[in-house]
Amino acid sequence: MANEIIYPGSSSFSAGQTPFGTYDTESSFQSDAPKVAIWCARRLGYPIQNVELIDENFYACFEEATAEYGSQVNQFNIRNNLDSLKGNPSGTNYSGKLVEATNLANIIAISDGYGTLAGAGGNTDIKKGYVDLVAGQQEYDLDTLWANVSESSNRIDVTKVFYEATPAINRFFDPYSVSGQGTLNLIDEFGFGSFSPAAQFILMPIYEDMLRIQAIEFNDQFRKSAHSFNITNNKLQIFPLPTSNNTPNRLYFEYMVRNEFIANSTSVRSNVVSDYSNIGYDFITYTTINDVGKQWIRKYTLALAKELLGAIREKYSSIPIPGAEISLDGAALRAEALNEKEALITQLRENLEELSRKNQFENRNNEANQHQEMLRKVPLPIFIG
Numbered sequence: 001m002a003n004e005i006i007y008p009g010s011s012s013f014s015a016g017q018t019p020f021g022t023y024d025t026e027s028s029f030q031s032d033a034p035k036v037a038i039w040c041a042r043r044l045g046y047p048i049q050n051v052e053l054i055d056e057n058f059y060a061c062f063e064e065a066t067a068e069y070g071s072q073v074n075q076f077n078i079r080n081n082l083d084s085l086k087g088n089p090s091g092t093n094y095s096g097k098l099v100e101a102t103n104l105a106n107i108i109a110i111s112d113g114y115g116t117l118a119g120a121g122g123n124t125d126i127k128k129g130y131v132d133l134v135a136g137q138q139e140y141d142l143d144t145l146w147a148n149v150s151e152s153s154n155r156i157d158v159t160k161v162f163y164e165a166t167p168a169i170n171r172f173f174d175p176y177s178v179s180g181q182g183t184l185n186l187i188d189e190f191g192f193g194s195f196s197p198a199a200q201f202i203l204m205p206i207y208e209d210m211l212r213i214q215a216i217e218f219n220d221q222f223r224k225s226a227h228s229f230n231i232t233n234n235k236l237q238i239f240p241l242p243t244s245n246n247t248p249n250r251l252y253f254e255y256m257v258r259n260e261f262i263a264n265s266t267s268v269r270s271n272v273v274s275d276y277s278n279i280g281y282d283f284i285t286y287t288t289i290n291d292v293g294k295q296w297i298r299k300y301t302l303a304l305a306k307e308l309l310g311a312i313r314e315k316y317s318s319i320p321i322p323g324a325e326i327s328l329d330g331a332a333l334r335a336e337a338l339n340e341k342e343a344l345i346t347q348l349r350e351n352l353e354e355l356s357r358k359n360q361f362e363n364r365n366n367e368a369n370q371h372q373e374m375l376r377k378v379p380l381p382i383f384i385g
Contacts, residue, residue: 086273090272095283109267
């Protein structure tokens with residue numbers, strides 16, 4: 001007759017007795033494993049009732065419960081921190097580490113794309129080109145004259161055309177026209193508007209200078225034939241119509257290549273955190289788990305052991321004995337274990353969700369509002385001077 005395998009009542013743990021050996025080298029895990037085994041056995045009825053499990057069964061359940069706890073914590077941290085960690089090196093382990101939610105890298109990357117279109121810098125080179133103006137010709141096809149020649153027929157997007165009138169600042173510091181306050185533009189007409197001989201100036205507030213420059217520009221725009229242009233589908237129209245004595249005869253513009261902008265707007269990198277699958281959250285260290293977490297692990301170990309014992313007993317629903325038979329409680333144990341596991345997982349997830357970054361921000365906002373409400377009820381002192 002085969003000997004019945006039951007829990008002997010005590011055990012000692014050594015490395016290699018768990019299926020994966022994830023925590024076998026940690027002294028705290030080695031110390032707790034036998035204690036958890038005897039606790040689970042006693043909760044299952046030992047020594048009054050035989051428990052058809054051995055120490056290695058309990059150790060396997062203990063390892064699985066620890067891994068499950070770490071998995072639930074890591075899953076929560078991945079959801080909470082993935083957006084902040086995208087683009088970081090994928091070989092880094094973030095378990096047990098604080099991740100600040102600044103997320104400036106993604107904001108800067110997005111702003112680079114807008115910066116290019118706004119003409120304020122970005123991740124795409126802004127190049128400079130030109131067309132030679134021809135007397136009597138008002139429209140110039142920039143694709144034909146420049147893109148096909150200098151950019152291998154790639155589409156270009158013009159960002160700026162240098163077809164402005166003389167800057168107002170050239171006439172602002174013209175001493176012979178009373179520093180822009182009068183109408184004597186003699187020196188400016190001779191091309192000496194940007195130079196200043198020995199003269200005396202009155203120091204004025206800076207806003208006065210800005211207003212005067214604006215007045216000069218508005219005057220040129222509304223009272224003179226201001227230079228202008230119109231561009232549609234890279235067809236550049238020049239106003240007024242160029243004449244043979246226009247100087248200079250070369251018109252410059254800035255542009256970017258459409259293909260380069262599209263390529264730079266989509267950054268594809270390897271060996272970095274990209275999604276849920278490669279973010280570096282490894283098995284947590286058992287030693288670093290606090291007592292609250294270790295108590296959850298003990299309870300989950302008991303539920304796993306109960307499920308395993310129920311599966312063993314369910315194989316033999318009844319055992320015949322002389323004059324009667326004994327019914328085993330395998331099905332009841334498994335059902336009870338499943339309910340306990342589900343309740344423990346639900347409790348842990350709810351606790352973690354309460355600590356999410358979103359909920360923390362909401363709690364801080366509610367706390368600040370409550371403080372403001374309390375302060376409104378504080379009587380204000382009356383000052384008598």
